Amino acid sequence: MSLSRRDLVGASSLALLGASAISGRVQAQSIPEAPTTTSNTMQPPLYPTSGPDYQPVVTLNGWTLPWRQNGDWKEFHLVAEPVEREMAPGMIARLWGYNGQSPGPTIEAVEGDKVRIFVTNRLPEHTTIHWHGQLLPSGMDGVGGLNQPHIKPGQTYVYEYQLKKSGTFMYHPHADEMVQMAMGMMGFFVVHPRDPTLHRVDRDFVFLLSSYDIEPGSYVPKVAEMLNFNMWTWNSRVFPGIDPLVIAKDDRVRVRVGNLTMTNHPIHMHGYDFEVTCTDGGWVRPEARWPEVTIDIPVGAMRAYEFDAIYPGDWAIHCHKSHHTMNAMGHDLRTFIGVNKRDFTRKMKRLVSDYMPMGSAGMADMGEMEMPLPENTLPMMTGFGQFGPIEMGGMLSVVKVREGLASGDYKDPGWYQNPPGTVAWEWKGPKPEAIRAATPTPSAKPGSTPARVVKPSPHNSHK
Numbered sequence: 059m060s061l062s063r064r065d066l067v068g069a070s071s072l073a074l075l076g077a078s079a080i081s082g083r084v085q086a087q088s089i090p091e092a093p094t095t096t097s098n099t100m101q102p103p104l105y106p107t108s109g110p111d112y113q114p115v116v117t118l119n120g121w122t123l124p125w126r127q128n129g130d131w132k133e134f135h136l137v138a139e140p141v142e143r144e145m146a147p148g149m150i151a152r153l154w155g156y157n158g159q160s161p162g163p164t165i166e167a168v169e170g171d172k173v174r175i176f177v178t179n180r181l182p183e184h185t186t187i188h189w190h191g192q193l194l195p196s197g198m199d200g201v202g203g204l205n206q207p208h209i210k211p212g213q214t215y216v217y218e219y220q221l222k223k224s225g226t227f228m229y230h231p232h233a234d235e236m237v238q239m240a241m242g243m244m245g246f247f248v249v250h251p252r253d254p255t256l257h258r259v260d261r262d263f264v265f266l267l268s269s270y271d272i273e274p275g276s277y278v279p280k281v282a283e284m285l286n287f288n289m290w291t292w293n294s295r296v297f298p299g300i301d302p303l304v305i306a307k308d309d310r311v312r313v314r315v316g317n318l319t320m321t322n323h324p325i326h327m328h329g330y331d332f333e334v335t336c337t338d339g340g341w342v343r344p345e346a347r348w349p350e351v352t353i354d355i356p357v358g359a360m361r362a363y364e365f366d367a368i369y370p371g372d373w374a375i376h377c378h379k380s381h382h383t384m385n386a387m388g389h390d391l392r393t394f395i396g397v398n399k400r401d402f403t404r405k406m407k408r409l410v411s412d413y414m415p416m417g418s419a420g421m422a423d424m425g426e427m428e429m430p431l432p433e434n435t436l437p438m439m440t441g442f443g444q445f446g447p448i449e450m451g452g453m454l455s456v457v458k459v460r461e462g463l464a465s466g467d468y469k470d471p472g473w474y475q476n477p478p479g480t481v482a483w484e485w486k487g488p489k490p491e492a493i494r495a496a497t498p499t500p501s502a503k504p505g506s507t508p509a510r511v512v513k514p515s516p517h518n519s520h521k
């Protein structure tokens with residue numbers, strides 16, 4: 059773990075000093091040091107060492123922020139600062155985030171906890187933090203100008219409140235919001251129930267949806283973009299850079315997804331049906347839960363769903379807007395399906411000697427080809443599975459359900475070994491031609507003309 063844990067040294071003496079710190083004012087003479095990481099691999103869950111027990115979450119390609127106990131208060135320290143995020147091997151984005159990464163670390167606490175969150179601003183402009191979904195005093199809500207003065211560069215502000223309820227919340231700036239969110243400033247805030255048996259699961263995954271517009275060859279997102287984003291990310295990562303969701307067979311599993319992009323994302327998980335159990339408004343009562351295989355995550359909202367992992371396998375999980383499962387897609391891409399490009403290619407090759415015609419039979423050829431790319435970008439369609447190219451990018455990962463995984467083991471187990479006879483297979487026998495029914499003409503009255511059967515011709519049978 060590349061976290062700085064110096065902040066936890068001496069925590070016990072501070073706890074003694076702060077034993078009477080229940081007034082809501084800072085009594086400690088020091089700010090807890092801000093742990094930081096530049097790692098983009100998922101850190102193991104951070105189990106509680108005191109207070110009520112809970113099953114901690116894991117943040118895909120991310121981590122949970124360590125805290126210190128100071129009397130009655132759980133103290134955290136967030137630092138808003140410029141960061142570098144590898145979106146997938148081959149592409150770095152220069153973003154703004156918290157404590158070394160975008161998204162910021164996940165904050166975890168327990169219902170009823172008093173939290174004191176120090177926020178230091180190391181950005182070149184002012185910021186604030188809004189605690190999306192939390193029930194708190196108006197002056198702690200973080201809308202710059204409305205609830206508090208902005209936190210100027212170099213300043214540290216303190217937010218203090220008691221966590222009124224358990225559930226899933228988010229944090230993000232409410233200052234120059236369009237720019238600061240387009241630059242990647244956001245994080246998860248998970249509050250566990252005080253009763254450790256309530257809503258208990260064995261594995262609990264969190265990820266935030268965010269989108270960026272980063273031109274191939276550049277590193278900084280265009281911050282004034284409204285719709286034409288080209289990097290659709292989970293925790294500021296894209297396929298094949300997103301961690302798999304590794305699950306032991308028969309685990310009870312929760313997946314919490316927050317959306318801080320400018321559009322909705324229908325997240326579809328293969329292999330299972332699941333129940334929607336929580337929104338950023340709270341837990342869904344058991345009798346009001348509803349089944350889904352795709353859950354639409356509205357803009358500025360969180361959805362959590364649960365399932366029992368009874369089906370082993372490699373199951374895709376992805377946004378169902380198909381252009382969101384692509385990387386750095388050119389928006390001026392022409393459709394060439396059915397076009398004979400021989401003539402065009404001959405002319406193009408005179409201008410550009412390595413020109414390659416693509417797309418006349420679909421675009422799957424892009425998934426297989428290792429083409430030269432401009433600096434600092436990713437192929438639109440990429441990634442390989444055990445059977446070939448996966449031809450995707452962006453918002454895609456794999457749910458890997460395996461027998462015999464130890465609890466707490468989140469290591470990628472590799473590809474699923476399918477039991478014999480359970481993989482789709484190629485038919486090698488004779489293939490009879492399809493018989494096509496005629497389309498009735500609009501003028502045909504029912505029963506006036508018998509339907510004509512059109513013989514298949516070589517032109518309309520795909521080989």
Ligand SMILES: [Cu+2]
Nearest residue numbers: 323377379382
């Ligand atoms: Cu999407």
